[in-house]
Amino acid sequence: MHIRAQTVTMASPVDVIVVGAGSRGQTYSNYASLHPERMRVVGVADPRKFAREKLQKQHRVSDNNMFADWHGVVEREKFADAVFICTPDRHHKDPAVALAKKGYHVLLEKPMAVTAEDCTEIVKTCIQNGVMLSVCHVLRYDPLIRKIKVLLDSGVIGDVAHIQHFEPVGFFHFAHSFVRGNWRNEAESSFSLLAKSCHDIDLIHHWAGERSCLKVSSFGSLSHFRKENQPTGAADRCLDCPVEKNCPYSARKIYLDRVKQGCVGWPVSVICSNSIPDIESVTEALKSGPYGRCVYQCDNDVCTNQVVNMEFEGGLTAAFSMVAFTEKLCDRKTTIYGSKGELSYDGCEIRVFDFLSGITKHRAAARAPEAFGVSGHGGADYHLVDAFISAVGSGDPSLILSGPEETLLSHKLVFQAERARLEGKVVFCDT
Numbered sequence: 001m002h003i004r005a006q007t008v009t010m011a012s013p014v015d016v017i018v019v020g021a022g023s024r025g026q027t028y029s030n031y032a033s034l035h036p037e038r039m040r041v042v043g044v045a046d047p048r049k050f051a052r053e054k055l056q057k058q059h060r061v062s063d064n065n066m067f068a069d070w071h072g073v074v075e076r077e078k079f080a081d082a083v084f085i086c087t088p089d090r091h092h093k094d095p096a097v098a099l100a101k102k103g104y105h106v107l108l109e110k111p112m113a114v115t116a117e118d119c120t121e122i123v124k125t126c127i128q129n130g131v132m133l134s135v136c137h138v139l140r141y142d143p144l145i146r147k148i149k150v151l152l153d154s155g156v157i158g159d160v161a162h163i164q165h166f167e168p169v170g171f172f173h174f175a176h177s178f179v180r181g182n183w184r185n186e187a188e189s190s191f192s193l194l195a196k197s198c199h200d201i202d203l204i205h206h207w208a209g210e211r212s213c214l215k216v217s218s219f220g221s222l223s224h225f226r227k228e229n230q231p232t233g234a235a236d237r238c239l240d241c242p243v244e245k246n247c248p249y250s251a252r253k254i255y256l257d258r259v260k261q262g263c264v265g266w267p268v269s270v271i272c273s274n275s276i277p278d279i280e281s282v283t284e285a286l287k288s289g290p291y292g293r294c295v296y297q298c299d300n301d302v303c304t305n306q307v308v309n310m311e312f313e314g315g316l317t318a319a320f321s322m323v324a325f326t327e328k329l330c331d332r333k334t335t336i337y338g339s340k341g342e343l344s345y346d347g348c349e350i351r352v353f354d355f356l357s358g359i360t361k362h363r364a365a366a367r368a369p370e371a372f373g374v375s376g377h378g379g380a381d382y383h384l385v386d387a388f389i390s391a392v393g394s395g396d397p398s399l400i401l402s403g404p405e406e407t408l409l410s411h412k413l414v415f416q417a418e419r420a421r422l423e424g425k426v427v428f429c430d431t
Contacts, residue, residue: 010038010393015079017043017104019070019095020086021051023270024109024136028084031385032059034369039389042080045070050274070095078102082132082392085109088182089190093118100125105132105392107385111198112407114190116415123404134388137202137402137410139332141383143364145203146401147350148334151343151362152207156352158340163207163318166333167200168326174304175249176267178324179225180291184300192302193220193421194414197322200332201417202402202410204310204318207336211313213413215428218421220306224325230296237292239283249295251286308417 013036018025021044032039041059045067046052056066067073070087074095082105085095093113100106106126112119112135126133139145152160169178177183183195193201205213235241238251247253256279259268264277271291275281286292304324311317334345341354350362369382384402391399413429420427 008390008394008396008399013038013040014081014389014392015040015042017041017045017065017073017080017083018055018086019045019073019083019099020088020109021046021048021055022086022273023266025084025086026051026055027381028086028107028136028385029055029059031382031389035389038393039385043067043073045073048273070099074098074102078104081105082107082388089114089195090188093122096122097125100129100131100133103129103131105388107134107388108136110136111190111194111414112411114194116412119408119411123408126404132388132391132397132400133404133407134384134391134400135402135404135407136384137199137407138380138384139199139203140206140380140401141387142380143383144345144347144350144362145380147362147364148336148343148345149207151350151352152336152338153209156341156354157336157338157343160207160209160316160336160338162316162337163204164335164337165200165204165318165320167197167320167322168328168331168333169196169322169324170329171248171325171327172254173267173329174324175225175295176254176270176291178302178304179249179295179298179300180251180293181270184298184302186302191418192304193218193306193308193322193418194411195302197306197320198411198414200320200322201308201414202407203334204320205410205413206406208312208316208318211316213416213429214311214313215426216308216310216413216417216420217426218306218308218417220303220322220421222301223304225295225298225300225304227296230294234294234296236294236297237287238294239286239292241294247295251292255282255286255291303421306421308420310413310417 016039018029018041029041032041041061043065044052044055044061047068052066083099084107085092086109089111092108096106096108112122178192183189189195231243234243238244244250244252255268255271259277259279259282268277271285272281306322308320331347336343341352344351352360387399391397416427416429
């Protein structure tokens with residue numbers, strides 16, 4: 001069933017500037033095409049001419065509101081209500097701070113920033129300037145995941161004792177994003193727990209409620225995607241490789257075979273940043289670009305698997321696992337154990353086992369419109385944007401489920417977990 005936009009009083013559409021016209025910027029801006037009466041894209045900033053003009057054409061943005069850099073937006077008088085900041089991870093803080101100071105409400109792609117200090121500065125700036133901040137922890141907006149919080153708060157499983165949460169990244173997704181792609185190298189982006197799984201630590205923090213995390217430990221490493229594991233006889237590029245047919249991470253399989261089947265969405269769309277993806281452009285990208293490299297000859301250095309263990313006030317414990325080598329693609333699985341029952345979630349439904357009365361199942365009552373586009377977040381991207389636009393349009397920040405203070409706390413927990421991994425010790429949290 002399709003969900004309708006939230007009914008809030010809006011005198012006019014919310015005007016938005018998209019800063020970063022890549023995959024996420026394109027996805028979030030689709031909301032304006034579905035609900036032009038609620039949101040308009042009036043400006044675009046991106047150094048890539050093709051990506052910038054693609055959004056310009058879709059949303060009929062005037063030439064004078066097109067920018068090759070976010071600095072151009074800052075230099076202008078304020079001409080919109082909000083900004084969507086969808087730049088690379090290491091380029092979140094500066095535009096977020098500068099544009100918040102200009103009075104723009106901010107929808108900020110996760111992670112907020114790559115250091116705890118920069119995250120704190122973003123939050124402080126937004127609060128001081130009286131602008132709303134919504135961080136794109138999109139899983140908070142998934143109808144089923146929202147239902148988990150409602151059930152826990154209702155006491156359906158009694159006192160929560162333990163949370164077990166698992167993220168299967170997906171074998172080809174990890175190779176695409178974290179071996180060949182933008183998040184492969186910490187110095188250029190961020191560590192994988194922050195880039196991929198701050199969603200998940202945020203959910204655990206959210207489900208823990210008012211209980212603060214007291215201490216955290218973590219273990220993980222980069223495995224398999226190393227030079228010493230390259231098969232004998234393999235080439236440095238998949239299109240030149242004589243043993244490519246026996247490699248599950250072959251760029252030919254992941255990209256070229258897909259486009260030959262007519263599939264030009266993610267991940268194929270990502271590798272052709274300056275053209276429409278077709279057989280010719282994808283072939284050329286694999287010949288010369290980063291996505292055609294052998295996965296055993298890349299400059300990747302981020303963890304392929306990691307576990308995080310947490311202890312919260314009141315004795316609540318939580319365990320999170322992230323694994324690259326999975327069939328499933330980001331289909332999280334969660335089991336939460338309580339004094340009166342057990343709640344489990346598999347991405348499709350919630351199952352509650354009451355120790356007295358047995359099993360009850362719950363499903364989501366509403367999904368996102370198919371026209372919004374396919375994402376890996378079960379339609380939650382749509383609900384995220386809908387909530388932010390509703391909040392800005394009505395002046396009600398309570399509609400934002402991933403606001404500044406709580407998001408800052410969960411981000412700090414991610415940084416503490418990574419510190420625990422690097423230092424090989426239990427980190428006692430500053431509560």
